[in-house]
Amino acid sequence: MPAGRERVANAFDKARGRHRPAVIPYFPLGYPSLEDSLEVIKALAQAGADLIELGIPFSDPLADGPTIQHASQLALAQGMNVSAALELVVRLREQGLEQPFLFMSYLNPLLAYGLEAFIRDAGRVGVDGLIIPDLPLEESLPVRRMCQAHDLAFVPLIPPNLAEARIAQIAQGATGFLYLVSVTGVTGARDSLPPDLGAFIRRVRQITPLPLAVGFGIASPDQVQTLYPLADGVIVGSALIQAVAKSVRPAEAAADFLGSLLHAVNGVGYA
Template identity: 45%
Template sequence: MENGDRELQTGLGHVEAIFAAARREGRAVFMPYLVIGHPDAETSLALVEALVAVGTEMFELGVPFSDPLADGPVIQRATQHALEQGVTLAGCLAAVRELRRRGISAGFNLMGYVNPLLAYGLERFCADATAAGVDGVIVPDLPPEENGELAAACSRHGLALIRFLAPTSTAARVQAVTQQAEGFLYLVSLTGVTGAREALPVDLAAFVARVRAATTVPLAVGFGISTPAQAHAVAQIADGVIVGTAIVTLAAGPNPVAAVRDFGQAMVRAPAA
């Protein structure tokens, strides 16, 4: 993958390298979620550039979908707005390709639902995603029992397929998912959909510890993290901190680039234990 005048490693190896570097330096990876095409196509790219400028190393980039069942109202509105502006899966890949052309070397994980991937074609999608500079794929409505075809296609093209675990995951489910895990594991901090919360779940540390005992793959926590203080607390127990709704809210407001940049700067400063 070309990145200006130098080769950029992308794919699973890139995800692993980012987490490995953060672990060596004793910090967590801040991973903001942005909806591609929100509030508009160019601003969504400018938001990525602004966050990279304050030290963001990895992103979760949302692919708009008409029925985002894991997302709360803020992200639902943002994805619907992007759809109304004509954003497609192909357009999302083009956005990543443009960010790479601009010299952005951060990790890019596309978060999208399975139907658009199936309509595009899994093999074709993985090939085009790799060519564009995507590193990983996050599909919240694809359970591990049904991810074989996508997992094989991701493997053939060097992409990380990111798996989920939730607080309600049984010991058997934790074992099954951790055996498949690569890149990082996405730990859903709570039951329910995405959205800002006033406090972190009281049993979050125990949940992270339970998964930590089963795998050496990095653990990133998402859902409900909305303040630098909460990000700092999560960074004490996890390898990555995923923040979505709070950032998407700022992206929909006045002066979105400056607002998201300032918020991201505060989040990046949340150290690990």
């Protein structure tokens, strides 16, 4: 069974073979409760998520908008922390989930746990990659080396206002894929995609052979559909959380929401 960077690469290859983008839901661990989040993630996997981004809640999530901030606060109130997040991954893997898992965490909780211990433990329990939004490139080399040692993909964020030289520097240290931020600002569902998003994706495509996944603001099946074949993957978080928040059956709501995205992208590729 492949794991780590190989599992991430295989997920993108599989989606590409189906002529569609990899659909990557983001969900915060511990929301709306620890057990509910476990059931939501299982439902996302069963519904066909290609990769799953697991958020480790943090008290000051600078890159996140109101929806994820609120969910993170509720998860923290439920006692969610780094140790609990690792334990949830153990339970998910024990229940047979095979999709690549990407931990998304800000730096402070990982420093409190111990960076090297965290990356070692994440790889041990079945995490395949790591996203740290507030880790600057200039400070990332130790983390990148630890990820390489434990076979975790290191996935940096690329905002749309970066110069080509800076994008190339960041891409050189990445493994797995690049997370393209569709807008300057914070996460949150939006009614439309930026008009220059396609040009941004094409600009990064000329710099790196890595798969490109687009996130921040993607909310609807139509938006997901329009991004292929420009993007290799789409990341959807706030809209998913909103769908879960409106339902008394969180796992069912998550599966229905993801199903609508997958229905939109299946068969959108080449005629």
